[in-house]
Amino acid sequence: MREAAVLSPAAIEAHRARRRGAGYFVRRNPTLCGGIIVLACVALAALIAPLIAGDPLALKPADRLSPPSHAHPFGTDHLGRDVWARTVYGARVSLTVGLAVSAISMGIGLLIGLLAGFSKPVERMVMRLMDGLMAIPAILLAVALLSLSKAGAVVVVAAIVIPEIPRVVRLVRSVVLGVREQPYVEAAVASGTKLAKILWRHILPATLPPLIVQATYISASAILIEAALSFLGAGTPPEIPSWGNMIASSRLYLALAPWTIFCPGLALAAVVLAVNLVGDGLRDRLDPRIARRM
Amino acid sequence: MLAFIVRRLASTVLVMGLVGVFIFLLLRLSPGDPAAIIAGDNATPAQIEAIRTSLGLNDRLVVQFAHWAARVLAGDLGISIFSNVPVATLIGQRIGPTLSLAATTLMLALALALAAGVTAAWKAGSLLDRVIMILSVIGFSLPVFVVGYLLIYVFAVTLHWLPVQGYTPLSEGVGPWARHLVLPSCALGLAYVALIARITRAAMLDVLAEDYMRTARAKGVATGPMLLKHALKNAGVPIITIVGIGIALLIGGVVITETVFNIPGIGRLVVDAISKRDYPIIQGVILLFSGVYVIVNLLVDLSYTLLDPRIRY
Numbered sequence: 001m002r003e004a005a006v007l008s009p010a011a012i013e014a015h016r017a018r019r020r021g022a023g024y025f026v027r028r029n030p031t032l033c034g035g036i037i038v039l040a041c042v043a044l045a046a047l048i049a050p051l052i053a054g055d056p057l058a059l060k061p062a063d064r065l066s067p068p069s070h071a072h073p074f075g076t077d078h079l080g081r082d083v084w085a086r087t088v089y090g091a092r093v094s095l096t097v098g099l100a101v102s103a104i105s106m107g108i109g110l111l112i113g114l115l116a117g118f119s120k121p122v123e124r125m126v127m128r129l130m131d132g133l134m135a136i137p138a139i140l141l142a143v144a145l146l147s148l149s150k151a152g153a154v155v156v157v158a159a160i161v162i163p164e165i166p167r168v169v170r171l172v173r174s175v176v177l178g179v180r181e182q183p184y185v186e187a188a189v190a191s192g193t194k195l196a197k198i199l200w201r202h203i204l205p206a207t208l209p210p211l212i213v214q215a216t217y218i219s220a221s222a223i224l225i226e227a228a229l230s231f232l233g234a235g236t237p238p239e240i241p242s243w244g245n246m247i248a249s250s251r252l253y254l255a256l257a258p259w260t261i262f263c264p265g266l267a268l269a270a271v272v273l274a275v276n277l278v279g280d281g282l283r284d285r286l287d288p289r290i291a292r293r294m
Numbered sequence: 295m296l297a298f299i300v301r302r303l304a305s306t307v308l309v310m311g312l313v314g315v316f317i318f319l320l321l322r323l324s325p326g327d328p329a330a331i332i333a334g335d336n337a338t339p340a341q342i343e344a345i346r347t348s349l350g351l352n353d354r355l356v357v358q359f360a361h362w363a364a365r366v367l368a369g370d371l372g373i374s375i376f377s378n379v380p381v382a383t384l385i386g387q388r389i390g391p392t393l394s395l396a397a398t399t400l401m402l403a404l405a406l407a408l409a410a411g412v413t414a415a416w417k418a419g420s421l422l423d424r425v426i427m428i429l430s431v432i433g434f435s436l437p438v439f440v441v442g443y444l445l446i447y448v449f450a451v452t453l454h455w456l457p458v459q460g461y462t463p464l465s466e467g468v469g470p471w472a473r474h475l476v477l478p479s480c481a482l483g484l485a486y487v488a489l490i491a492r493i494t495r496a497a498m499l500d501v502l503a504e505d506y507m508r509t510a511r512a513k514g515v516a517t518g519p520m521l522l523k524h525a526l527k528n529a530g531v532p533i534i535t536i537v538g539i540g541i542a543l544l545i546g547g548v549v550i551t552e553t554v555f556n557i558p559g560i561g562r563l564v565v566d567a568i569s570k571r572d573y574p575i576i577q578g579v580i581l582l583f584s585g586v587y588v589i590v591n592l593l594v595d596l597s598y599t600l601l602d603p604r605i606r607y
Contacts, residue, residue: 128308128309128312129312131305131308131309131312132309132311132312132313132315132316133312133316135309135310135312135313135584135587135588136313136316136317136580136583136584136587137542137545137546137580137583137584137587138542138546139545139546139549139550140545140546140549140564140579140580140583140584141580143549143564143568143576144317144320144576144577144580145320146568147324147568147571147573147576148320148323148324148325149325220435224437227437227439228437228438228439228546228550231439231550231553232549232550232553232565232568233565233568233569234568247439247440247443251443251554254443254446254447254451255447255451258447261440261443262440262443262444262447265437265439265440265443265444266440268437268440269435269436269437269440272435272436272437273431273432273435273436276431276434276435277431280431
C-alpha cells in the first residue's frame with residue numbers, strides 16, 4: 001500500500017523494465033551494457049590468467065621480436081617474452097589499481113567531504129587544502145610522491161589516490177550543501193537527531209548516486225595515470241608486467257615489432273573506454289540532472 | 295570589481311603558498327641528506343654537521359620554509375644534484391620546445407574542439423552529432439602515448455610524411471619546426487579536444503534553447519553569425535572554465551608527449567630527473583607547472599566579466 005503511493009518515476013521504470021526483460025534494458029542502455037561486457041571479459045581473463053596464458057616472464061631469446069603466430073598470438077618482445085601472456089597479466093595491475101584507487105579515494109573523500117559540508121571551521125581549512133592539492137597536476141604529484149620511496153604496488157596506489165581525493169571532497173561537499181537545506185534534514189536537526197546519525201541516515205544516501213558515477217570516472221583516470229607512470233619509469237616496477245611498462249620497454253622496437261606496443265596499448269584503450277562508457281551509462285541513469293545536458 | 299580582483303588574487307596567493315608548503319615538505323621528506331651529498335664520500339661526520347649548519351638544515355622547519363620560500367620568490371629554485379647547474383637555468387634552456395608544443399596544441403585543439411562542439415549542438419540528435427560525441431568519448435579514453443606511437447607508426451614509419459621524433463627550433467625555419475610539432479600536438483591535444491568539444495556542445499545546447507536565439511532566427515540572422523556571435527559567445531563561460539581546468543590534462547600530457555617524441559623540453563627534463571632522483575629539478579618543475587595552472591585559472595576567472603557583462607562581482 002505504502003509503496004504504491006510513493007512510487008518514484010525510477011521505480012516505475014524499473015518495474016516496467018522487469019516486465020520487458022533483459023533485452024529491453026540492453027537496448028535502452030547500450031553503452032552501459034557494452035562497457036560492462038568488455039570489463040567482465042577483461043576481468044575474467046585477468047582472474048584465470050594462468051589457465052589461458054603462459055609464463056609472462058619466460059625468456060626465449062631465440063624467438064625474440066617474432067610476429068603474431070599460432071604459438072604467440074600477440075607475438076614476442078625484444079627478450080622473447082610472450083606479449084599475450086604479458087598483456088593478460090598486465091590486466092591484473094590495471095584493474096587492481098582502478099578498483100583500489102576509486103574505493104580508497106571514495107572512502108577518504110566521502111569522510112572529509114561530509115565533515116566539510118557540515119562544519120564551517122573544518123570546511124574553510126579543508127577546502128583551501130584541497131585547492132592547493134588540486135593546483136598540482138595529478139601525474140606530477142604522483143611522480144613526486146613516487147620519487148620518495150621504492151616503487152611498489154601500494155605506493156603506486158597511494159600516489160594516485162592523493163591527487164584524486166580533492167575531486168571527491170568537492171563533489172560530496174557540493175551535494176551536502178544542497179541537501180543540508182532540505183526540510184527533512186532541518187526536521188531531523190530540529191528533533192534533536194545526533195549529527196552522526198543525520199550524516200549517516202539522511203545525508204550519505206543523497207551523495208551516493210553522483211559518487212558512484214564519479215567513482216567510475218576516477219577508476220578510468222587511475223588506470224590511465226598508472227599506465228603513464230609505468231611508461232615514464234616511475235610506476236609499476238619492470239619485473240611485474242603492466243601495460244605501461246610493456247610499452248616503455250618496447251618503444252625502441254616500434255618500427256620492427258609494432259605488436260609489442262599496440263597490443264598492450266589497445267588493451268589499455270579498450271579498458272579505459274569501457275570504464276568511461278559505464279560511467280556515462282550510470283550518469284544517464286543515476287544523475288538525470290546532468291544527463292539532460294550532456 | 296576591484297574588490298573581487300583583490301579577493302581573487304589573495305586566494306591565488308594562498309593556493310600557491312599551500313602548493314609551496316606541499317613541495318617544501320616533499321623536498322624535506324625526500325631520502326638522502328643534502329649535506330652528505332655536498333660533502334662527498336670522504337667527509338667526516340663533523341664536516342657534514344658543519345655543512346648542515348651552514349645550509350640551515352638544523353633550523354626549525356618553519357624557519358627553513360621561510361628561507362626556501364624567499365629564495366623561490368627571488369627565482370632561485372635550487373641546484374641540480376646531478377649536473378650542479380641551477381634548476382632555473384636548466385628550465386630556461388628547456389622552455390622553448392615546451393612552449394612551442396603547448397602553443398601549437400592549444401591553438402589546434404581550441405579550433406577543432408569549438409568547431410566540433412558547435413556543429414554537434416547545431417545538428418543535435420543527427421548522425422553527425424552522434425559520430426562527434428562517440429569520437430569524443432574515444433578520444434578522451436585513448437592514452438597520450440598510445441596515440442603518439444600510433445601516429446608515429448602510421449605517418450612517420452609507414453608513410454614517411456613526417457619526421458619520427460625530435461625537435462627543431464623556430465630559428466631554423468618555420469617549416470621544419472612545424473613539421474616536427476604536427477604529430478606531438480595531435481597526440482597531446484586529442485583528449486583536450488574531446489573534453490572541450492563535449493562541454494561546448496552542452497553549453498551550446500543550453501543557449502540554443504533560449505528565447506533570444508528564436509528571436510535571432512526570426513529576424514533573419516544568417517546561420518553562421520547566429521551560431522558564432524549569438525550562441526557561442528553566450529556559451530563562453532562554461533567553455534572557458536573547462537579550457538582552464540583542462541590545462542592540468544595538457545601539463546600531464548606534455549611530460550608524456552615529450553618522452554614519446556623525444557622533444558628536449560621541460561617534460562623530458564623532469565622525466566630524466568626521476569630516473570636520477572634529482573629532487574631539486576622535480577620540485578622546481580612541479581612548482582613551475584602548478585604556478586602556470588593557478589595563473590591560467592586566475593585569468594579564466596577574471597575573463598568571465600569580459601565574456602558576460604551580466605556577471606558583476
